Amino acid sequence: MKLRTAVGAVAVVIAAALTLSGCVKSSTAAKGGGAEDTKTVRVFISGDTNVEKLWTDGLGPAFEQANPGYKVQITLDLHGEHDAQTMAKLSASVAQQKDPGFDLVDGGFVAKASAANFLDPVDPSKISALGEIPADVVKAGGTGGIPYRGSSVLLAYDTKAVPEPPKTLDDLLAWIKAHPGKFTYNSPKSGGSGGAFVATVLDKYVPADARQKMTVGYEKGLESLWEQGFATLHGLNPYVYQKGVYPNGNQQVLDLLANGQISMAPVWSDQFTTGVANGSIPATVKAAQISNPSFTGGAAYLGIPASSPSKDAALKLANFVLQPEQQAMIVKNISGYPAISLDKLPPELQGKFANADTNNLRKGYFDSMTKDLNNLWDQKVPGK
CATH class of the missing domain: 3.40.190.10 (Periplasmic binding protein-like II)
Structure with a gap:
């Protein structure tokens, strides 16, 4: 420039x-x-x-x-x-x-x-x-x-309610619908863990070559490829915590998980590891990465x-x-x-990263694309 x-x-x-x-x-x-x-x-x-x-x-x-x-x-x-x-x-x-x-x-x-x-x-x-x-x-x-x-976003889960966590994004989406009220994520504007979940669902429907362009530059014309993903996210509203409650920030999600109000959520690897170390997250809560695609980092x-x-x-x-x-x-x-x-x-x-691939940091969208994503989520996802 x-x-x-x-x-x-x-x-x-x-x-x-x-x-x-x-x-x-x-x-x-x-x-x-x-x-x-x-x-x-x-x-x-x-x-x-x-x-x-x-x-x-x-x-x-x-x-x-x-x-x-x-x-x-x-x-x-x-x-x-x-x-x-x-x-x-x-x-x-x-x-x-x-x-x-x-x-x-x-x-x-x-x-x-x-x-x-x-x-x-x-x-x-x-x-x-x-x-x-x-x-x-x-x-x-x-x-x-x-x-x-x-750092990357991982899937945290309470082993008391979830002995075996979902391995793929499709498995996770199916689990959410099978366990109403036990999953949520923060609004993407309020923190990257929720943003990573949203981007990963959108990515399910975006061709790899288009996504590559959207990670390195502003490609507004390709945002139409997000429509199916936003529809999927909107369809989850009846199944997330309290039928559509999206916490404000990464920490609020961790608090719901630690208090047993939900059983599963996307969380930042560093925040999760720190919470386990200082005791704010119970030892029964574990975290792992999903695949096809993985969460971003x-x-x-x-x-x-x-x-x-x-x-x-x-x-x-x-x-x-x-x-x-x-x-x-x-x-x-x-x-x-x-x-x-x-x-x-x-x-x-x-050993702290036994369940996280520290070399696999799947990129998020370009900054300007992420801002559009956040605004579109506000418009298309919450509500009936």
Whole structure:
């Protein structure tokens, strides 16, 4: 995508940047440093507090301890509520070759920023671990994306009510109708676990070549292929929890499952694993992946702004995060999938993913397609 610097566009960017400056929270793994200090890495997180905690309590301090003189500063935009403003700020900084205010991005918009040439290109000569990560995972992040952790949606089930879970999507759909009120998923706008269930049902009716196009670009003309899937989802209304109640968010689904109000639901692998570890999810609840198709998942990517004044330090931090010790930290702290091969981690950590294929991260739809999907679900699925 070509960069434009028309006066009107710059004005919008400046306004967006000013808006953003008052809407994010900053913290530091260590005090000191700034844009003029090329040994300080300012990490911008577009995500949740668990990811912020991973950086502030884990990755940041570990990097500083291993690299005396280097500092890590953290800024959080909770749930990525201001991604559009951040992209505008990034666009302006690259166009004008000015400091964007951060040196390493951890957020869902990294692939889009990479496609727009806002990020510094990386390859195995700069990030050595890229040569060991599955090529399709690396490719999904574009030339500037650095995969550093992952997760997928799994089917969680209460073994007291479901001794053997469905193995395929068709089996799951049949189970839902045979056990009214015992399954639900959150509305796709409110969380990715529900979104993955919706996308997987739609995918049942979308040809593979069309779906491939819809994962890498905006193909509005192909959205008609979703019609049969939306009809299937609408037909499930009488069979889901309380005849059509769709919780608001991933956590509400987990709470219903943990409290025994439902017996089965799609859940994020990392949230589920964390819940089992801290006791909020009973030991009787298990999780596994379905097939034909599987639920979607994906990698989380880091990116280095093309106009960052601290590219070398940011590269150093990105390489550090992909080392086995830090990958193990990601597994322990937030139950994320490692980006590197699972066999490089201690055996006790490998066992955490016994029922999940960490290398099989079936991509979701392109960002703009997902927004349309969410809006269409609102229109076509709930209600009688």
